[in-house]
Amino acid sequence: MSNTVVTKKRRWPYIVGGILALLVIIVAVVLWRLDAILLKTARDQAATYSQKLGRPIEIGDISTRLFPTIGAEVENVTVGPAEGEEVPLAQLASIDVRVAAGPLLSSRGKDIQVKNAEVSGLTVNVVRFPDGTTNVQRLMKRLDEQSPKEEEKPEEEQQPTDLSGVHVERAALTDGTIRFIDRSGGQQARELAVKDLDIEVKDLRAGKPLVVDLAAAVLADQQNLKMALNAAPLPPTLVPTPERITLKANRIDLSPLGPFLPPDVGLQAGTLDADWQADLGGAVPGGKGPTRVAGVIKALGMRFAGSEGGKALDVVLDTDVTGDIATGDLALDKLNLDLGPASITGKGRVKGLLTETPAVEGFELVGKNLDPAAIAEYYPPLRKQLKGMIAGPIGLAVRGSGTQNEQAIDVDVDLTPVRLSVPDQLSKAAGGAMRLSARLTGAAASGGALRFTADANMDGVDMRPGLLVNKAPGQRMQVNAAGTYAPSKSGSGMKVDVPKLTANLLEDTVTGSASYATAGQGKKQTTTFTADVKSQRLDADALLMSEEEVLARTGGTPPPEPPPEDPARFNGYRGDIRFAINSLRYTKMDMTNVTGVVKMTDDLITVEKFSSGLYGGKVVADGTTIRLGPPPEKRPFDAKVKVEGVEMAQALTQFTPKEVLTGKFNGNVDVKGVGYTPDQLQQTLLGAINGNILNGALLGKDLVASVSEPLAKALPFASKALKAGESTSLGEVLPFGVEIKNGVAQLERPLSWTRPEAAMSFSGGIRLDGTLDLTGGVTLTPSTIKTLTLGKVTPPEPIPVGMKLTGKAWKPEVTGIDVKPAATTIAKLAASSLAGSLIGGERGKQVQGLIEGGEEKARAEAEAKRKELEAKAAEEKARLEAEAKKKAEEEAKKRLRGLFNR
Template sequence: MMSQQPLKKKRWPYILGGVVLLLVVAGAIALWRLDAFLLERARAEAATYAKQLGRPIEIGDVSTRLLPSVGAEVENVVVGAAEGEPVPLLEMKRLEVAVALWPALTSGGKDIQVKNAEVSGLTLNYVQLPDGTTNVSRVQDKLAEQPPAEEPADEAPTDLSAVRVDRAAITDATLRLVDRTGAQPRELAINDLDVEVKDLRAGKPLEVVLHAAVLTDKQNFHVTLNAAPLPPSLIPVPERLVIQSEPIDLTPLGPFLGPEVGLQAGSLRADWKAELGAAVPGGNGPTSLQGGLQARGLRFAGAEGGKALDVVVDTDVSGDMKAGDLSLKKLLLELGPARLTGKGEVKGLLSEAPSMKDFELVGENLDPELLAEYYPPLRKSLANQVAGPVGLVVKAEGTQQEQALNVDVDLTPVRLRIPEQLSKEKGGPMRLTARVTGAAASGGALRFEAKTDLGGVDMRPGGLLNKRPGQTFTVDTAGTYQPESGKSPLKVDLGRLNVALLDTTLTGKASVAMAGEGAKQTTTFSLSMKSPRINADELMVEDEPESEGKAPTEEPPSDPQRFKGMSGDVHLEIGALRMSDMDFSNMLVDVKMKDDLITVERFTTGVYGGTVSASGSSVRMGPPAAERPFELKAEVKGMDMAEALASRVPKKVLGGKFDGQMNLQGVGYETESLKERLAGAIEGNLAGGVFFGADLPAVVSGPLVKALPFAGKALSSEGVTQLAEQLPFGVKIQNGVAQLSKPITWTRPEAAMSFDGGIRLDGTLDLAGSVNLQPSLVQKLTLGKVTPPEALPVAMKLTGKAWSPEVTGLDVMPAVTTLAKLAAAGAATSLLGDKGKQVGQIITGGTDAAKEAARAEAEKRKQELEEKARQEAEAARKKAEEKAKDKLKGIFKR
């Protein structure tokens, strides 16, 4: 028994080995199933993308591993050829990713260490097809057909500080260029393309290296990009860029650049290094550019006389944007005959006492028309918009105590044809001169003065200013410029801003400050201007009416968020302003803007013999013009209504002086929109009012006299109706219809009048009421036969346009009956004496019948108006519901 004990003890290695073997087998089976599952999912996703791209996508294999690191390999990926294409778009032999397992497990996925991420054997085939398209352009067209993805919400950059990549690379990649446009296919290649990044992590500098063999078997093109230590977002800030290339013959590339370029010959060589510093957003430190590039003997199809173009960039430039230092040891830019040369240095430009030495920047033969002789496609790209030499000179001058940079840009010899903006003939004055004299005492802001002369420019093509060539247009400014630095925004202050345009002069000041980028950018501005006189009708181009049968031009939709981040204020003082045939005086305006909301803090002006104040009004500028909501709050004093309406109606409508308040809300500016959506109230008083539309007592007297059973005489019409000396009224506006809050009533010696109802925005009347003829007027109309004991009412309606009203519903019969009875009673009294009076009372029944008829007509008319208002409100509600449904349908369709 003692001899068998050791044998039992030796069984455990076998058991352990069996367990390990079982785990290995189980792990292998699990990985095999995982690989199969991942391959199936990858191919399913590939099928979806294949439909979007219009070409097959194949994935050869997917394999995973868990030890010693978590990894995955994807092999033999092919984005195939579409119909008519000879080769696949893209081929990739292998993609390998390896992630350290233990740190990922122990940190709960918060520490991701990518040991290696490498793409090898990548080939991109760029094919020019016989129809002139390329396989890449076909892919772009397919992608453009896809519905646009929703833009992500404005969020802070993702914190990726837990991610570390030891190495990421593309190795042995190839870009094949295949030309199938000719009788014989041609091929070129950029081979041996390698891109590598090492030790990518937050807090570490970044270096990206690219090497490629361009049109040769040996790597001859090299690019190195260095970035500052990466932030937690891993978004790099470039610090250094180096480009080096051995001489490359560009001639074989010509067919692949297309006939629109027409390159026939040329070579390229580069040896250029840039220390970017503060010249890039987020960068710091000095900037320097050293070395350059040379593109020699560039010949293009159609060049005049077969001229060859040499492009040379040779720089030895350094500077510090924060200090305002710039040194031009060498600056040469050549484009054939065009040259830009610089020399000298500037120090401390952002200080109060800059120093300058032999500084000069000069442009020669900067003429696009001349360059087009070497490079004909320039004519098409410029569309013949610019021709003639541009003069550019920047020089330093002044004493040691006061040095300055003078800038002179002269476009006088240039012909300009900028569509829908401006035009100018050669010789027409167009010049900018500026003087920079160093930083101001406060904050290191650069001081400058600038004058612009646009006398030779025709601004009418822009559709805004009616400024012809030869007319005055100058801008004279002086101020400071503060570049963006750290938390300080870019800021421009114009302490002097003088504008002379035709006969108009404006003086004032302005400022603008910009901070942040993209969706987080903020813009703050301020503008204050004064002018003794502005004739806007003379300055502005009149809108041309749309031709018959021609569809109106539709403006492209604007981004409703385009004003986000904008804020500022505007102050205007204008002695006299003529605009839209209206003459304003002593105009004072204070406006504030916050995002798209514009609020009028103060607006006062004299107009039409009175004054108007619109303080508290507002409008939102974000929505399209037809959908912009506004609120108008205005107070009017002493406005001459005849003058105010003269330019808006074909005939006189109303006279008198108006005092009142308006509080209106609406959407859009067009009449059709306001008819449906204008609402609010107007309260006021009309002093010395006159209605020029009709002489209402005379209008009533004609039919009345004609219907009498005895002879009478109608009033001769004076064409107007005198209103009360003081006529208070109130109007409520709903769905574009102005409805009287209560009937307006006034009494004249000849008649008392009362009307209720409303008026539409197009001037259509919808009023009902009565004209109550005074006893003295009735006596006159009946040639003394009848003198009623009280006013005699006659019901009527006013419809049609206010300047040419129509009298309808005129019911004179109750009044005629009353007058006939009164006449009979008068005759009975004359014949029978006191007994006749009793007979007369029985005959007439007083004037109650006429009164009752008028009251009945007024009640009927009131009910009609109430029903009409209810129907219009219901129609507007249904229309708004339909619009809302259409918008919801549009949203869900997207």
């Protein structure tokens, strides 16, 4: 029994060993199959991308490991040549990535410790062909042709990704090579290379400073270029904030690179030397502390094709400059920039510019021979880039000045000698006045803001090429401002206050104050502003170009529509504008005592207050709104206007070729719509106009005379039409109300008024194009009938005549006059009167009664006819509204079909 137990005890090591051996075999088989599966998947993907790139992609092998690190190594990757090419685009010896298995598994993928991520033996071949193109350009063109054109959509705001669980101990590119092969000269190929390219990052993780080192042998056998980027301790997002950039280059010959640069550069010779460092500090978002730039960058003997006389361009930047944005310190221990014949030099110090007691010590920054045309003699591609927009020496001078108690920096930029021609913007001849002078002094006593004054003179500028401002050379355009500037404490914004602002615009002067501030970054940035503008007189019609002037400058061709803009471009804007202008001329309207307050919230413009004298009366537009985000043809508006004592004759001539009505108007205009052109408004304008016309007259037609003439002709006895006038009086007070719907202004109730000679009543409407569609009639008084019949008939009651008023409002037409019932009534009354006088006595009265009975019938028929015409007008109104509703429904269906592409 005991022997049996001992035997069993000794057997367990063999069992465990067998199990472990089996596990090892299983793992080996899994790894072997895993490598094969991954390799097959990678090659299938490579085949897909080979078709897309037009180049064969080959993958040599993939090997994986699971313990103690999880990783993979990809070997011998090649992106081959395209059809007609001989050299592969890229070759890669290996990619090796290893991640610690224990932390990854125990944290369920949250703790990612990359032990090493290394790319080795990368070679990129850039080949220039006889036609001047390169294989890289051909690849980019193919990708661009195959990429689907997608509509730009506003990016959705995303929360920053927390990568604090990622730790990369080392990431590197080692032994890289970029070969430049020039086959443009025929069979004999020239070859050069950037070799021994190394890029390395160590200890990349949240809370640690980032250091990226780059070294390469540029067109040399040994490394002659070194760059380093140092960043502040990384945040959880691992997005770096650069602190220092270092560049060292040891006499790199740039000449061999010429053929591989774009052909229009034309580089033929030149060398590069650099020993330069920039401590960025607060000059970058999120950075802190002073900024210092020190060292030398030299690009010497730069010769370009087409330069005059083979001139060589020397570019030298030699700096030792320190500045601190937070305090306003700037030290120019050395600043020399030589750009061929041009140069900028600086020296001196400024201390505490953003404090109450600044100090200026011999500060000077001066530009000499800053003439782009002269530089273009050395670098011809500059001519093409400038497109003739600028030529002539630019004057630049910044100097410290003032007494010990009042020190300042004076800035002077003089473009007067310069010729400017900016397409679709402005132009200026050499010698035309254009100058900016500014003075900067220390911070104001209230909280560290830089004080400034600025004077800008643009008298010599022609603004008309921009097709907006109608300012010719020699006309006055000057701006004078004084205020303060202060950066925000967070470094992500600023504020500018301008309590004194004067603008001389042509013959007018505008004064006021303004402020502007920004805060935050990206989509969370907010912009706030205020402005308070005053002027005794402002002729906006003279300052702004009319449509006729625009067409005259474009040869009769309307300017192209601007590209669509982002509807959300005004998000984050908050501000208000106040204005008070004693006399304003705008769109041929002369307004007086114009005051208002306009507020902006995102793209919504709200007129909180607006009041103006206009056409002898007063207009108030409080509560009017418009949205600026949509394109002009889709901008919704809601206009609320109160009108008092406005002369109708003057007001309507803005919309009609001649006067339509006289009299004063008191009332309210409450309309809304989308767009601004007549075609758009005919489809979208809705609302109502209600009020009274005082002592008004309808011009262009005497309605009473228009009825009397056909009536006189219809009578069976001698009669005489009333003398025609040129207008129809509307009485002392004519109340009216119209409802605007689908491009038609329909009367809410009939227009009715009474004159000594007649009473008039009309219903119907008027289209926005000025077409009248009014139905009603003129009811002639007994005295008018007596005059018309030369005293033969004096009816006991007024007699109605039905009619329609059509045509344009400024040239009305009277149609559909039905004088038969009225003529019958008058004829019977005349016969009755004649019978009574001839027969006399009781018998005559009986005969007269019989005839007058017929007259009553005729009067009833006339009244019935009038009501029939009004009923037809009501039916026509209902028909028009139904058609408009159907049209709107069909338009909505079309938009839906367009929305769903069906």
